[in-house]
Amino acid sequence: MTSEDWQFDPPTEVLQSRLFAADGYLVVRGLFDEETLRDLRAEADRVRVDAERMLVAESDGAEGRGGFPARAHRSGGGGDLHWGLHGCPEMTEALAAICGLRVAPAGSGTYSYYEETGDFLAVHRDVLQCDIAVITSLTARAMDRAAGELIVYPGLMREPLSAVRAAGRNAGVPVPLERGHTAILLGGIVPHEVAPACPGQERIVSINCYHVLTAAFDAGIYGSEPMASMAG
Ligand SMILES: [Fe+2]
Numbered sequence: 001m002t003s004e005d006w007q008f009d010p011p012t013e014v015l016q017s018r019l020f021a022a023d024g025y026l027v028v029r030g031l032f033d034e035e036t037l038r039d040l041r042a043e044a045d046r047v048r049v050d051a052e053r054m055l056v057a058e059s060d061g062a063e064g065r066g067g068f069p070a071r072a073h074r075s076g077g078g079g080d081l082h083w084g085l086h087g088c089p090e091m092t093e094a095l096a097a098i099c100g101l102r103v104a105p106a107g108s109g110t111y112s113y114y115e116e117t118g119d120f121l122a123v124h125r126d127v128l129q130c131d132i133a134v135i136t137s138l139t140a141r142a143m144d145r146a147a148g149e150l151i152v153y154p155g156l157m158r159e160p161l162s163a164v165r166a167a168g169r170n171a172g173v174p175v176p177l178e179r180g181h182t183a184i185l186l187g188g189i190v191p192h193e194v195a196p197a198c199p200g201q202e203r204i205v206s207i208n209c210y211h212v213l214t215a216a217f218d219a220g221i222y223g224s225e226p227m228a229s230m231a232g
Pocket residue numbers: 124125126133187192230231232
């Protein structure tokens with residue numbers, strides 16, 4: 001894909017949404033109560049035993065959505081609790097109210113573990129199935145605001161990723177998540193990354209993707225790119 005292949009053309013529903021008006025991302029607290037956060041962390045710890053290290057040395061040069069961004073972190077599939085919380089009607093209703101968009105859960109979600117010094121996920125846009133990523137931190141954030149945290153580039157959402165890479169991290173906005181905070185991100189539109197973790201840091205997040213339901217979606221016009229765990 002060349003930079004000429006990237007076009008900024010979100011559906012009208014997205015352009016008119018509350019989430020888009022908020023630069024494509026919101027942070028909410030209290031989506032899950034304390035007991036649920038503890039249970040999610042326990043599930044993340046169980047899943048971790050079989051979770052794989054994801055290692056990609058160099059990004060593939062994608063300009064739009066998907067591709068293979070460089071990364072180093074551990075990733076594991078969400079369990080029953082994760083899906084129970086993210087796949088239920090209460091969650092899609094809550095997200096609809098927060099985002100001003102109709103959504104449907106895509107896939108069964110993942111846990112990501114930024115566990116070694118320098119663990120990261122390079123700049124990307126999420127795959128076609130992941131219009132909105134819901135990312136909840138299960139760990140305390142580091143003293144360094146950006147370390148191991150999401151960086152978003154709303155000012156460059158109309159640009160190909162090569163322009164975002166060239167602009168560098170100073171063009172981004174750190175979205176540090178306290179434990180129990182949830183980032184809701186138009187990850188298919190807003191370029192984003194996870195900055196390198198600092199020494200001693202452990203960041204564990206639960207992630208679930210959602211489709212935005214649009215008139216085109218209702219009519220059956222929809223992409224078919226394979227799902228991948230790169231929501232952040
Ligand atoms: Fe992502």
